[in-house]
Amino acid sequence: MNALTTDIVLAAGVAVVREHGWNALSMRAVAARLDVTPMALYRHVSSAEALSEAVLTAIAGPIAEVTRSGDAIADLEAWARRAYAALVPYPGAATALLVRWFETAPALRAVEGLLQSMYDDGVDGFEAVAAVNVVFMFALMRAQGEQSVRSAGVVRRRLRTAAVAESLPRLTGLMEHYTTARFDLHFEYGLQALLNGIAARSVPA
Amino acid sequence: MNALTTDIVLAAGVAVVREHGWNALSMRAVAARLDVTPMALYRHVSSAEALSEAVLTAIAGPIAEVTRSGDAIADLEAWARRAYAALVPYPGAATALLVRWFETAPALRAVEGLLQSMYDDGVDGFEAVAAVNVVFMFALMRAQGEQSVRSAGVVRRRLRTAAVAESLPRLTGLMEHYTTARFDLHFEYGLQALLNGIAARSVPA
DNA sequence: ACCTGAACACCGTTCAAGT
DNA sequence: ACCTGAACACCGTTCAAGT
Numbered sequence: 001m002n003a004l005t006t007d008i009v010l011a012a013g014v015a016v017v018r019e020h021g022w023n024a025l026s027m028r029a030v031a032a033r034l035d036v037t038p039m040a041l042y043r044h045v046s047s048a049e050a051l052s053e054a055v056l057t058a059i060a061g062p063i064a065e066v067t068r069s070g071d072a073i074a075d076l077e078a079w080a081r082r083a084y085a086a087l088v089p090y091p092g093a094a095t096a097l098l099v100r101w102f103e104t105a106p107a108l109r110a111v112e113g114l115l116q117s118m119y120d121d122g123v124d125g126f127e128a129v130a131a132v133n134v135v136f137m138f139a140l141m142r143a144q145g146e147q148s149v150r151s152a153g154v155v156r157r158r159l160r161t162a163a164v165a166e167s168l169p170r171l172t173g174l175m176e177h178y179t180t181a182r183f184d185l186h187f188e189y190g191l192q193a194l195l196n197g198i199a200a201r202s203v204p205a
Numbered sequence: 206m207n208a209l210t211t212d213i214v215l216a217a218g219v220a221v222v223r224e225h226g227w228n229a230l231s232m233r234a235v236a237a238r239l240d241v242t243p244m245a246l247y248r249h250v251s252s253a254e255a256l257s258e259a260v261l262t263a264i265a266g267p268i269a270e271v272t273r274s275g276d277a278i279a280d281l282e283a284w285a286r287r288a289y290a291a292l293v294p295y296p297g298a299a300t301a302l303l304v305r306w307f308e309t310a311p312a313l314r315a316v317e318g319l320l321q322s323m324y325d326d327g328v329d330g331f332e333a334v335a336a337v338n339v340v341f342m343f344a345l346m347r348a349q350g351e352q353s354v355r356s357a358g359v360v361r362r363r364l365r366t367a368a369v370a371e372s373l374p375r376l377t378g379l380m381e382h383y384t385t386a387r388f389d390l391h392f393e394y395g396l397q398a399l400l401n402g403i404a405a406r407s408v409p410a
Numbered sequence: 411a412c413c414t415g416a417a418c419a420c421c422g423t424t425c426a427a428g429t
Numbered sequence: 430a431c432c433t434g435a436a437c438a439c440c441g442t443t444c445a446a447g448t
Contacts, residue, residue: 003431004431004432026420026421026422027421027422027423028420028421028422036432036433037432037433037434038421038422038423039423039424039432039433039434040431040432040433042423043430043431043432047422047423048421048422048423095304098303098304099300099303099304102346108373108376109373111376112373112374112375112376115375115376115379116375119375125379126339126401128375128379129339129379130335130336130338130339131335133335133338133339133342134331134334134335134338134339137338137342141307168313168314168317169317170317170320170321170324170333171313171316171317171320174320174330174333174334196331208412209412209413231439231440231441232440232441232442233439233440233441241413241414242413242414242415243440243441243442244413244414244415244442244443245412245413245414247442248411248412248413252441252442253440253441253442
């Protein structure tokens with residue numbers, strides 16, 4: 001009994017990330033959690049990299065779905081909120097996904113769905129790519145949570161540093177588009193700013 | 206003689222990344238290259254993470270500068286070409302920078318300069334953020350070079366896979382905005398597509 | 411002040427062996 | 430068929446010791 005399956009291995013990997021963060025994911029950590037030798041895992045994943053890829057795909061699963069209502073702004077908003085909620089419990093997973101989204105099936109499906117939603121609403125080409133891109137990055141960066149908070153702190157510190165003597169007035173002024181210190185509160189604010197920007201472009205001047 | 210300095214340590218780190226890629230950067234690798242004990246480095250960098258941060262900042266140095274001509278499109282184009290050229294010799298550095306650009310001084314200065322260039326040309330707010338964002342990501346993703354080529358291959362393979370049975374027609378159609386297989390050739394093509402998209406938005410419809 | 415050496419707690423992976 | 434154990438080549442870092 002207690003036979004090891006691939007699903008059990010992946011579930012253990014997801015649990016490791018949830019409890020100890022993306023960087024703690026390793027063959028030995030997963031094996032230890034299952035009270036098994038590291039070598040036992042090689043029957044179910046071909047390498048440590050394959051394990052990471054499969055675990056990230058499992059974690060990112062919920063972001064794949066995009067509801068298409070005909071209103072692209074509403075779809076982007078709903079998706080961003082779900083992606084944020086899905087990734088927040090897994091420290092470091094959003095960063096990992098930002099780097100590998102092009103190799104991760106649920107992320108590809110999410111981008112595809114968002115591009116389709118824009119197309120349904122009459123937005124195509126560069127406009128669509130830029131809008132989806134900025135919302136996608138925003139949701140992932142916000143989901144980094146505490147890491148983002150630290151980053152925001154670093155920026156402010158750097159502004160007073162000799163290494164970056166020139167200040168960054170534009171970046172500072174537009175910072176809410178990237179990150180803010182109280183991420184859970186300001187997630188909505190930043191998201192609304194982005195969505196308003198996108199909506200404004202659809203309206204004739 | 207042959208006294209170790211921080212500059213020597215960082216130069217060795219940069220050389221390790223150039224020759225063996227970002228993932229090969231480690232205390233022990235840098236120490237071995239300098240014919241020195243790993244412990245000797247701790248006099249100049251406080252930790253492995255501090256070493257990585259300093260080496261990435263050194264590599265990213267050349268992307269900080271943004272020439273501001275009054276023509277934002279020209280500025281974006283010139284910057285993207287320089288950033289691409291600067292990062293291509295360092296495998297994996299673009300990916301590392303994509304994750305940490307918010308904590309890396311030269312990247313912050315680049316984004317600031319590009320936002321300023323957009324502002325000079327009458328583009329502000331979301332428009333500026335989205336345009337700078339997409340060009341920034343594009344330049345970094347293209348600089349990944351071979352990794353991007355492999356990623357593009359993965360996408361096509363995934364399209365014929367049961368795991369992602371639904372195809373990705375929009376993403377495929379707009380793929381030149383993200384990546385292409387022959388990156389050095391198509392860098393110019395994709396960049397022009399992006400810049401045309403940005404320029405088109407400035408013109409009244 | 412500057413560097414070394416040994417040690418400890420990690421990591422992925424190969425290979426031969428158990429049952 | 431499935432898992433173990435020992436081994437090898439890595440990793441970061443602490444601590445005590447050399448000169």
